[in-house]
Amino acid sequence: MPRLRPRPAARAALAALLPLALLGATAPQAAAAWPEPVPVVSRVETTDPVVFVTIDDGWFHDPAAARLLLDRRVPASLFLLPGAYAYDSGYFHRLLDQGPARVENHTVGHPDLTALDADGQRAEVCGARDAHLAEFGDGPRLLRPPYGAYDAATRTTARACGAKAVVTWTHDLTTWGGWTPPAPELKAGDIVLLHFNETLEQDLERVLALADAAGLRPAPLREYVPE
Ligand SMILES: [Zn+2]
Structure with a gap:
């Protein structure tokens, strides 16, 4: 035929x-490998006598905790949700303007990022970057994925949205429901996770005392993560 x-x-x-x-x-596959994935950091390799204080979410705005952060000049990394400053951005403006704290990325809606495709992750991470930039004039450089859950797409998305690392933590020392985790022996480079909850002031006091006892001082995490 x-x-x-x-x-x-x-x-x-x-x-x-x-x-x-x-x-x-x-x-x-090509899209998943580009841009180059950022590293995942749960503690920092350093010989400096430093620990890193990180505080997540931002829902509860305790004036006493803010006073402590400012009085002790704690260079905390604040992984804030845009919704948590939408109703009282002044609380965080004070912390950022009057002290050494920095605002970092914790997504817009606090999803499990591994349940989203690359486009969904990008909307969450770049969306929070844009909101922080608009509110504070400071773009986040670190991404803490909610629940510490990340996948390969999270690491490339972080880069695409201006972050240089995905940051988890070494010790979660948040008091939840009246239960305070046992005190660890802090080591140089450890990353401590706290939350803006009702017990932040006492949790912070305890972490600062543990750091003192170990001969460590709080340092700015963003500056210890390479570009
Ligand atoms: Zn969170």
Whole structure:
């Protein structure tokens, strides 16, 4: 049936389509590897006598905790949710303007990022970056994924949204429901996780005392994470 055989021109067109189809098949992998994934940091390798205080979410705005952060000049990393400063941004403006704290990225809506595709993760992470920038004029450089849950897409998304690391933690020393975790022996480079909850002032006092006892001082995490 010679008349059904593709003419040379049609064959050339088919051949031209084939590489496109192959490209289409490999594109998602290429997208996952670009931009270059950021490192995941749960503690910092350093010989400096330092610990890192990080405080998440931002829902409860205790004036006593803010006073302590300012009085003790704690260079805390604040992983804030835009919704938690929408109703009282002054609390955090004071911390950032009058002390050495910095605002970092904790997404917009606090999802488990591993349940989202790359586009969904990007909306959460770049969205929070844009909100912080608009409110505080300071773009976050560290991403703490909610629940500490991340995957390969989170590490490339972090880079695409201006972060240089995905940051988890060494010790969660938050008091929850009246239960305070046992005191660890803090070591140089440890990252301590706290939350803006009702017990932040006492949790902070305890962490600062533990740091003192170990001969460590709080240092700014952003400056200890390489570009
Ligand atoms: Zn959180």
